[in-house]
Amino acid sequence: MNMKAHPNHGNSAPSKTASPTELKDPVCGMTVTAQSGHKLTHEGRTFYFCSAKCQGKFAANPLLYLAPKPPAEASSAVAGAIYTCPMHPEIRQDHPGNCPKCGMTLEPLLPDLEDDDNPELRDFQRRFWWTLPLTVVVTVLAMFGHRLQWFDMGTQSWIELVLAVPIVLWAGWPFFVRGAQSVVNRSPNMWTLIGLGTGAAFVYSVVATVAPQVFPDSFISMGRVAVYFEAAAVIISLTLLGQVLELKARSQTSAAIKSLLRLAPKTARRIREDGTEEDVPLTHVHVGDLLRVRPGEKVPVDGEVTEGGSSIDESMLTGEPMPVTKRVGDKVIGATLNTSGALVMRSERVGASTMLSQIVQMVAQAQRSRAPMQRMADVVAGYFVLAVVGIALLTFFGWGLFGPEPSWVFGLINAVAVLIIACPCALGLATPMSIMVATGRGATHGVLFRDAAAIENMRKIDTLIIDKTGTLTEGRPTFERAVPAPGFDADEVLRLAASLDQGSEHPLAETIVRAARERSMSLDKPENFESGSGIGVRGQVGGRQLALGNTTLMEQIGVAVGALVPQAEALRAEGASVMHLAVDGQLMGLLAVSDPVKASTPEALATLKASGLRIVMSTGDGLTTAKAVAARLGIDEVHGEVKPADKLLLVERLQKEGRMVAMAGDGINDAPALAKADVGVAMGTGTDVAMNSAQITLVKGDLRGIAIARALSEATVGNMKQNLVFAFLYNALGIPIAAGVLYPLTGWLLSPLIAALAMSLSSVSVIGNALRLRRGKP
Secondary structure, eight states: OOEEEESSOOOSOOOTTSOGGGOBOTTTOOBOOTTOSEEEEETTEEEEESSHHHHHHHHHOHHHHHSOOOOGGGTTSOTTOOEEOSSOTTOEESSOOBOTTTOOBOEESSOOSSOOOOHHHHHHHHHHHHHHHHHHHHHHHHHHHHHHTSSOHHHHHHHHHHHHHHIIIIITHHHHHHHHHHHHTTOOOHHHHHHHHHHHHHHHHHHHHHOGGGSOGGGEETTEEOOOHHHHHHHHHHHHHHHHHHHHHHHHHTHHHHHHHHHSOSEEEEEOTTSOEEEEEGGGOOTTOEEEEOTTOBOOSEEEEEEEOEEEEOHHHHOOOSOEEEOTTOEEOTTOEEOSSOEEEEEEEOGGGSHHHHHHHHHHHHHTSOOHHHHHHHHHHHHHHHHHHHHHHHHHHHHHHHSSSSHHHHHHHHHHHHHHHOOHHHHHHTTHHHHHHHHHHHHHTTEEESSHHHHHHHTTOOEEEEOIIIIIBOSOOEEEEEEEOTTOOHHHHHHHHHHHHTTOOSHHHHHHHHHHHHTTOOOOOOEEEEEETTTEEEEEETTEEEEEEOHHHHHHHTOOOGGGHHHHHHHHHTTOEEEEEEETTEEEEEEEEEOOBOTTHHHHHHHHHHTTOEEEEEOSSOHHHHHHHHHHHTOOEEEOSOOHHHHHHHHHHHHHTTOOEEEEEOSGGGHHHHHHSSEEEEETTSOHHHHHHOSEEETTOOTHHHHHHHHHHHHHHHHHHHHHHHHHHHHHHHHHHHHTTTHHHHOOOOOHHHHHHHHHHHHHHHHHHHHGGGSSOO
């Protein structure tokens, strides 16, 4: 690539392909001149830019801006993007458009970092600002024209008509389109009401101006048939303003996903096979590539350290405030920051498989899920619009037949006010906005909610079942020793056990295999390998039938373990996990592995117990080992040597007792219980099966995240209730006032102008209240 920047030279000739009067910034399309202070030469052609920002974007990827442009009607669609509705997440399509249920503009499921521009926001801003002066003039004429006496009242009506036409038919056109779509789709919504209200006021006023003779004298006010062009104009302008404010507020709810997306580095430094190095785009990194990460750089993808060591700041993904020391063999997470030493890593997960990508996907999925509390609002909103239309009709005829003169004018204006002030949108946004903010907030603290139901249910939990290995403990056990049965050798016990465990993914199995290799033992390949999930493994090694696991497995295959019971119990009392090795139906020995308790576990359990949770340990490990660890952590209820089915039964039994149960685990054997629990909590350091079965994932595997999840749940549900109460009270009070029920007592009537302002601010208020969740410490 041949590029040369000219930061401040204005006398170079323009490119041969463009005349000085036709230069365009290739990035933004703005017209520029050859005297621009920002230009750059690429492959012999000089390109001119409106600003240094556009020049920088072009320099980073010229081909992006030199490629043929798509047709104008498709330009707003992002390739491969899925568009969904903030209020109705079940609506999904591969192109922009409006929601068939509520009329809202669909937005990308994942925000685009390259372009923060919102076409709908830009369009509404243009319509608002271009017609605002006309609205002001129409309003001034309507309120003060009869006093100023600039024109006779008939002429004034025509002037107001001319000024109102572009406001209603151009600025308000998107509202009428959405209102018509709501009727076609048989899904009445806010746009139905706005279309009916402004349409009724405008059409009535046009007829009153063009053919005033068709109206009876009771419609005449101040020398003309009363017209309400200013009502239609102000309602549309205020609705546009409300949409602008709402769109700006809604854009802030995706800030968490955008901040996560920005964590990923753009490039990686790849080491070639000949030892030379090159900087490549992140999309060009493949599994197995060797990558160098220098001090101050971000780790490009998930992988394993193969050379060097450093301290990695993982706070942006895990919430862990202190840098974590990484040495050869340790796993590193993409997008985390290398703070000090240099290291070489081998990539293991790239693209959509990285932890960062999975976090982003999970946050996006949770933000678009529907909270159970929303169902009540949905049921109400389903009948709401029809009820409002009915109330508007009753208002119109009630005032027309029984109101003071001019009764039908009062009826029309009050009916319009009823249609405008009603806001199903506030009801629809009450919970989705809170969910979007809360899931983003949780992600920044290493707590990932899969769906809105998990957020709503977490606060109800009163019982927490916790697995031991990898949940309470580090999940990185260390080999203690092998104890042979009489007549056998300890080294041979370790060698055969390690040979068999090569087929297992359990952390204890990895420890045994690693211990054998550290001792340079020759391992045989296992055959007919079987995993009895949660109790052990079986298979053939060197023609001999082996079984390795807990006492439950030994009982299943009829192997007596009595000869080594004292040694096993002594090891378990020290907190070690003990496995029995049987060869050809005979006990060959024991293997002891210890797994240290996580440093954060005691604090996490103390916090959870103080909040009133009942803590239960359930583990496939030996009961003596489990009790030793439980005693150290202050856990009173312990279940040891349980199978996956037993954990599932424990969850079901507690649920039948009326308990709301959460299950925290990290292994495949925890998956059934995680799925059955009211809320499943998986460790991000555990297996994919566990994470896929759970509703919450703790990225770092830190149990303090459960306390954070409960606090977020309490705050979010409280916020949703506030939003729903506000939305219900707003409509319950606003609609009767607009209908004029207070008029006999107070003489108050609600102008459609005030109704439009209140309607616009109601949605903004709901969103603003949801954004409060971003503040404070969970």
